Amino acid sequence: MGVESVFLPSTYARGVPYEMFERLRREAPVCWIPEPAVGPWPAGSGYFGVFRHADVKHVLRTPGDFSSYLGATQIRDPETPGDLAFVRAMMLNTDPPDHSRLRRIVAAAFSPRAVRLLEETIAARAAALFAAGECDFVEVAADLPVWTLAQVMGVPDGDRRLLYDWASRVIGYQDADYAGLSTAGAGRLSPMGRLALAARPRLEPGVNPRSRAALADMFAYARALAATPHDEKSVMSAMLTGGLTEAEFQNMFFLFAVAGNETLRNGIPGGLLTLLRHPAEHARLRADPSLLPSAIEEMLRFWPPVMDFRRTATRDLTLAGQEIKAGDKVVVYHASANRDPAAFPGPDRFDVARTPNDHVSFGFGPHFCLGAHLARVQMRAVFAELLKWQVTLTGDPVRLTSNFQNGLKHLPVRLRLSSDA
Secondary structure, eight states, rough: OOGGTTOHHHHHHHOOOOOHHHHHHHHHHEEOOOOBBBTTTTTOOOOEEEEHHHHHHHTTTTTTTTEEESSSSSSOOOOHHHHHHTTTTTTGGOOOTHHHHEEEEEEGGGSSSHHHHHHHHHHHHHHSSOOOOEHHHHHHTTHHHHHHHHHHTTTTOOOOHHEEEEHHHTEEESSSSHTTTOOOOOOOOOOHHHHHHHTOOOOOOTTTTTTTTTTTHHHHHHHHHHSSOOOOTTHHHHHTTTOOHHHHHHHHHHHHHHHHHHHHHHHHHHHHHHHHOHHHHHHHHEEEHHGGHHHHHHHHHHHHHEEEEEEESSEEEEEEEEEEEEEEEEEEEHHTTTTOOSSSSSSSOOOTTOOSSOTTTTOGGGOOOOOHHHHEEEEHHHHHHHTTTEEESOOOOOOOOSBBBOOOOEOOEEEEEEEOO
């Protein structure tokens, strides 16, 4: 298996290439990765992959050398200067001081105090997710992050499925099952939702799913949502009154609709599958639920929902002995960093009591995930409830074809209350 397999989406449909990462950390911790054509997507320029924990953290905390703004944060380059200019309005694709300004506008809505106000309702929603019998856990688990996101953003209940579809199209565009997903029924949608559905474009294969053209329906919804009244303490109110430009607001909505959804939609099923594949640790957690906080961190380390992020070198420099030129793509691999033995004793061992746990699944540095605390609250709520159930795999898990998200499309399980065992 050549080094280009690290880039190919088809690699991840089989599993994260941890053996390749281990070899690269040892032999070529910063190395050139070709970017061949994939289906309708043209070949790219290639990039430097970064695989060691210390180097990944260095890149993420040094925006002066490794910019999120110059080429944005996805491996694939935006097709046109207009596409690049548009995505640069998103907080994810900015550098300080612009990033600091955008982050301050919405940070209060994700403070521990603000999240505490949601905890009781999140716990109640998690408790209502499960019923005895067989189910596809991926579909069941998708409900909570979409519901929570809708609560935070003031999206009507009937429109929640739009958030699910938009995230699927953006994150799963390399997977034929997700690229054109449309599950929102018009009968339940609000007038805003029906407006968005009518604005959905018909696109040829190969169109960038993150471009303004491809997401015309989502941005139509964002404009309509912005025009509706909002609680003055809400995230939407903070964004609308905080000084965002129209493009910045629409891109902030895009960021929340996708990142606030997909991380948990993949992390929760991935966490359960990890437990099921490590029955001794699963039993240990069930016997001692006080280990749940450390177990959540270990699930995140072992199954990072986001496997990589891109930066662009701002100047000629050297990283781990590798010369990098200004303008080169630099892609950090969270999935590799989380298995680095220099940072984690026994990195391939799943340990629900592991502490400390310096994983980078939520990033590091100025772009550390703004919603990390809210994500942890949701994961704790789900797994606290799941500890009451006997869970058995009833079929093979099916992975998402993506070189970005560590996702599952299907996880067939049988649920039975422990009291019925």
